Amino acid sequence: MDDIIDNEEVDEVTKATLAESAKSASKPAIDHLPDAVEKNDMGDLELLAKPGDKIVIERFATVLSHRPWLDTKTYTIETIDAATGHLGLWDDDLHRSATSNFIQGVKAGYRFKLPGGRNLQIGKRRRGRPPKNPTGAPTNSKPIKFDTNGIPIPPRRGRPPGSKNRDRETIMAEKKAKLQARKKKA
Numbered sequence: 807m808d809d810i811i812d813n814e815e816v817d818e819v820t821k822a823t824l825a826e827s828a829k830s831a832s833k834p835a836i837d838h839l840p841d842a843v844e845k846n847d848m849g850d851l852e853l854l855a856k857p858g859d860k861i862v863i864e865r866f867a868t869v870l871s872h873r874p875w876l877d878t879k880t881y882t883i884e885t886i887d888a889a890t891g892h893l894g895l896w897d898d899d900l901h902r903s904a905t906s907n908f909i910q911g912v913k914a915g916y917r918f919k920l921p922g923g924r925n926l927q928i929g930k931r932r933r934g935r936p937p938k939n940p941t942g943a944p945t946n947s948k949p950i951k952f953d954t955n956g957i958p959i960p961p962r963r964g965r966p967p968g969s970k971n972r973d974r975e976t977i978m979a980e981k982k983a984k985l986q987a988r989k990k991k992a
Contacts, residue, residue: 826874833864833875833878834878836862836864836878836917836919838922839862839919839920839921839922840919840920840922841854841918841919841920842854842855842861842862842908842918842919842920843908843912843918851891851908851909851912852888853886853888853891853893853908853918854920855883855886855920856883856886857883857884857885857886858882858883859882859883859920860880860881860882860883860920860921861880861881861882861883861893861895861918861919861920861921862878862879862880862881862918862919862920862921863878863879863881863906863911863916863917863918863919864877864878864916864917864919865877865878865879865911865916866914866915866916868914868915873915879897879899880898880899880921881895881896881897881898881904881906882895882896882898883895883896884896884903890907890909891907891908891909891910891911892905892907893905893906893907893908948961
Protein backbone atom coordinates (compact mmCIF):
# COMPACT_ATOMS: atom_id res chain seq x y z
CA MET A 807 0.00 0.00 0.00
CA ASP A 808 2.83 2.42 0.82
CA ASP A 809 4.41 1.67 -2.56
CA ILE A 810 1.23 2.77 -4.34
CA ILE A 811 1.05 6.01 -2.38
CA ASP A 812 4.73 6.73 -3.03
CA ASN A 813 4.27 6.01 -6.75
CA GLU A 814 1.28 8.37 -6.91
CA GLU A 815 3.31 11.08 -5.17
CA VAL A 816 6.21 10.58 -7.56
CA ASP A 817 3.79 10.65 -10.46
CA GLU A 818 2.33 13.96 -9.26
CA VAL A 819 5.79 15.41 -8.75
CA THR A 820 6.80 14.25 -12.22
CA LYS A 821 3.68 15.79 -13.74
CA ALA A 822 4.33 19.08 -11.94
CA THR A 823 7.97 19.07 -13.08
CA LEU A 824 6.99 18.39 -16.68
CA ALA A 825 4.36 21.15 -16.63
CA GLU A 826 6.88 23.55 -15.14
CA SER A 827 9.53 22.73 -17.73
CA ALA A 828 6.97 23.17 -20.53
CA LYS A 829 6.06 26.58 -19.16
CA SER A 830 9.68 27.67 -18.87
CA ALA A 831 10.28 26.54 -22.45
CA SER A 832 7.87 29.26 -23.60
CA LYS A 833 9.86 31.88 -21.67
CA PRO A 834 10.79 34.78 -24.00
CA ALA A 835 14.49 35.44 -24.50
CA ILE A 836 15.45 38.83 -23.11
CA ASP A 837 19.22 38.36 -22.77
CA HIS A 838 19.90 40.64 -25.75
CA LEU A 839 18.09 43.60 -24.13
CA PRO A 840 20.08 46.21 -22.19
CA ASP A 841 19.91 46.10 -18.38
CA ALA A 842 17.65 48.65 -16.71
CA VAL A 843 19.34 48.46 -13.29
CA GLU A 844 23.02 49.22 -12.70
CA LYS A 845 25.25 49.84 -9.69
CA ASN A 846 26.46 53.41 -9.30
CA ASP A 847 29.83 54.58 -7.88
CA MET A 848 28.57 54.23 -4.30
CA GLY A 849 27.53 50.61 -4.89
CA ASP A 850 23.79 51.37 -4.80
CA LEU A 851 21.41 50.10 -7.43
CA GLU A 852 20.14 52.72 -9.86
CA LEU A 853 17.29 52.50 -12.38
CA LEU A 854 18.20 53.82 -15.84
CA ALA A 855 14.58 54.43 -16.91
CA LYS A 856 12.37 57.38 -16.04
CA PRO A 857 8.59 57.72 -15.63
CA GLY A 858 6.83 57.18 -18.94
CA ASP A 859 9.45 54.72 -20.21
CA LYS A 860 8.76 51.04 -20.76
CA ILE A 861 10.50 48.29 -18.79
CA VAL A 862 10.58 44.51 -19.16
CA ILE A 863 10.49 42.52 -15.91
CA GLU A 864 11.18 38.79 -15.71
CA ARG A 865 9.82 37.40 -12.44
CA PHE A 866 10.50 34.16 -10.58
CA ALA A 867 8.65 32.51 -7.69
CA THR A 868 10.81 33.49 -4.72
CA VAL A 869 8.73 31.53 -2.20
CA LEU A 870 9.50 28.13 -3.75
CA SER A 871 12.92 26.55 -3.24
CA HIS A 872 13.54 25.76 -6.92
CA ARG A 873 12.40 29.28 -7.98
CA PRO A 874 10.42 28.56 -11.17
CA TRP A 875 9.87 31.25 -13.79
CA LEU A 876 6.53 33.09 -13.39
CA ASP A 877 6.27 35.56 -16.26
CA THR A 878 7.98 38.18 -18.37
CA LYS A 879 5.98 41.34 -19.04
CA THR A 880 6.34 44.82 -20.42
CA TYR A 881 5.22 47.64 -18.15
CA THR A 882 5.06 51.43 -18.40
CA ILE A 883 6.71 53.18 -15.45
CA GLU A 884 4.39 55.65 -13.71
CA THR A 885 6.35 56.51 -10.55
CA ILE A 886 9.83 55.81 -9.20
CA ASP A 887 11.04 56.11 -5.62
CA ALA A 888 14.82 55.96 -5.99
CA ALA A 889 15.46 55.70 -2.24
CA THR A 890 13.30 52.63 -1.60
CA GLY A 891 13.30 51.21 -5.13
CA HIS A 892 9.51 51.18 -5.34
CA LEU A 893 8.08 51.32 -8.88
CA GLY A 894 4.52 52.26 -9.76
CA LEU A 895 3.79 50.47 -13.02
CA TRP A 896 1.02 50.21 -15.61
CA ASP A 897 0.39 46.79 -17.15
CA ASP A 898 -0.32 47.46 -20.83
CA ASP A 899 -1.72 43.96 -21.44
CA LEU A 900 -4.21 43.80 -18.58
CA HIS A 901 -4.85 47.58 -18.35
CA ARG A 902 -4.29 47.83 -14.62
CA SER A 903 -1.73 49.10 -12.15
CA ALA A 904 1.12 46.98 -10.84
CA THR A 905 4.03 47.48 -8.48
CA SER A 906 7.56 46.21 -8.20
CA ASN A 907 10.77 47.05 -6.42
CA PHE A 908 13.98 47.15 -8.40
CA ILE A 909 16.23 46.92 -5.31
CA GLN A 910 14.48 43.95 -3.68
CA GLY A 911 13.69 42.41 -7.08
CA VAL A 912 17.33 42.24 -8.16
CA LYS A 913 18.21 40.62 -4.82
CA ALA A 914 15.40 38.08 -5.39
CA GLY A 915 16.67 37.29 -8.90
CA TYR A 916 14.23 39.31 -11.00
CA ARG A 917 15.64 40.73 -14.23
CA PHE A 918 14.87 44.32 -15.25
CA LYS A 919 15.54 45.17 -18.91
CA LEU A 920 14.96 48.13 -21.19
CA PRO A 921 13.01 47.19 -24.33
CA GLY A 922 15.08 47.52 -27.49
CA GLY A 923 13.56 48.59 -30.78
CA ARG A 924 10.16 50.00 -31.40
CA ASN A 925 6.84 48.32 -30.57
CA LEU A 926 8.51 45.54 -28.63
CA GLN A 927 5.85 43.99 -26.46
CA ILE A 928 6.83 41.06 -24.27
CA GLY A 929 4.08 39.41 -22.33
CA LYS A 930 0.58 38.36 -23.20
CA ARG A 931 0.13 37.53 -26.87
CA ARG A 932 -2.56 39.37 -28.74
CA ARG A 933 -5.56 37.39 -29.83
CA GLY A 934 -6.51 36.92 -33.44
CA ARG A 935 -4.67 36.71 -36.68
CA PRO A 936 -1.40 38.63 -36.87
CA PRO A 937 -1.10 41.38 -39.47
CA LYS A 938 0.27 40.32 -42.85
CA ASN A 939 2.90 43.07 -43.08
CA PRO A 940 3.75 43.92 -39.47
CA THR A 941 7.09 45.60 -40.17
CA GLY A 942 6.59 47.60 -43.35
CA ALA A 943 4.07 49.82 -45.03
CA PRO A 944 1.38 48.25 -47.18
CA THR A 945 2.86 47.07 -50.45
CA ASN A 946 -0.25 47.57 -52.59
CA SER A 947 -1.02 51.14 -51.54
CA LYS A 948 -1.79 53.57 -54.34
CA PRO A 949 -0.13 56.98 -54.43
CA ILE A 950 -2.14 59.85 -52.99
CA LYS A 951 -3.50 62.29 -55.58
CA PHE A 952 -3.52 66.04 -54.90
CA ASP A 953 -5.63 68.79 -56.42
CA THR A 954 -4.25 72.11 -57.72
CA ASN A 955 -4.20 73.63 -54.20
CA GLY A 956 -2.16 70.71 -52.77
CA ILE A 957 -5.06 69.21 -50.85
CA PRO A 958 -5.27 65.39 -51.04
CA ILE A 959 -8.23 64.09 -53.04
CA PRO A 960 -10.13 61.41 -51.11
CA PRO A 961 -10.43 58.12 -53.00
CA ARG A 962 -13.77 57.39 -54.62
CA ARG A 963 -15.79 54.51 -53.33
CA GLY A 964 -17.68 51.87 -55.20
CA ARG A 965 -17.42 50.61 -58.74
CA PRO A 966 -15.15 52.60 -61.05
CA PRO A 967 -16.98 54.68 -63.63
CA GLY A 968 -17.56 52.96 -66.98
CA SER A 969 -17.65 49.41 -65.65
CA LYS A 970 -20.69 47.34 -66.59
CA ASN A 971 -22.37 44.29 -65.19
CA ARG A 972 -21.26 41.03 -66.78
CA ASP A 973 -23.93 39.12 -68.65
CA ARG A 974 -25.08 35.68 -67.50
CA GLU A 975 -23.24 33.78 -70.25
CA THR A 976 -19.87 35.34 -69.34
CA ILE A 977 -20.34 34.46 -65.66
CA MET A 978 -21.31 30.83 -66.49
CA ALA A 979 -18.33 30.48 -68.87
CA GLU A 980 -15.92 31.75 -66.18
CA LYS A 981 -17.38 29.34 -63.61
CA LYS A 982 -16.97 26.40 -66.02
CA ALA A 983 -13.38 27.40 -66.76
CA LYS A 984 -12.59 27.55 -63.01
CA LEU A 985 -14.25 24.15 -62.46
CA GLN A 986 -12.25 22.62 -65.34
CA ALA A 987 -9.03 24.08 -63.93
CA ARG A 988 -9.77 22.59 -60.49
CA LYS A 989 -10.55 19.15 -61.96
CA LYS A 990 -7.40 19.25 -64.07
CA LYS A 991 -5.32 20.23 -61.03
CA ALA A 992 -6.82 17.45 -58.89
